[in-house]
Amino acid sequence: MDAPSSTSTSDASAGDASPGPLPEDTGGKNRKRAALATAPFLALGLADVVLILLQGLEPLWGFAILPPILFCSVLTWIVFSTDFLDDRT
Numbered sequence: 001m002d003a004p005s006s007t008s009t010s011d012a013s014a015g016d017a018s019p020g021p022l023p024e025d026t027g028g029k030n031r032k033r034a035a036l037a038t039a040p041f042l043a044l045g046l047a048d049v050v051l052i053l054l055q056g057l058e059p060l061w062g063f064a065i066l067p068p069i070l071f072c073s074v075l076t077w078i079v080f081s082t083d084f085l086d087d088r089t
Contacts, residue, residue: 045070
């Protein structure tokens with residue numbers, strides 16, 4: 001039995017520059033990629049605030065957790081849009 005060869009005839013994916021599910025643009029700020037990466041977490045945080053308010057708790061509790069949610073979302077957006085971590089990996 002012959003072992004399979006290490007070279008493959010279907011190396012179409014070898015030339016892809018984008019390793020993840022989000023497309024990468026070279027150079028500049030990638031605001032669309034940052035928004036796509038940040039949106040689900042922001043939506044979960046805002047849904048949490050709405051859920052707290054709908055359960056009848058004091059509105060202060062809902063608005064007390066809103067600033068950390070917004071801060072983390074903005075921080076995430078900045079990191080993804082400027083590719084801050086590219087040179088550190």
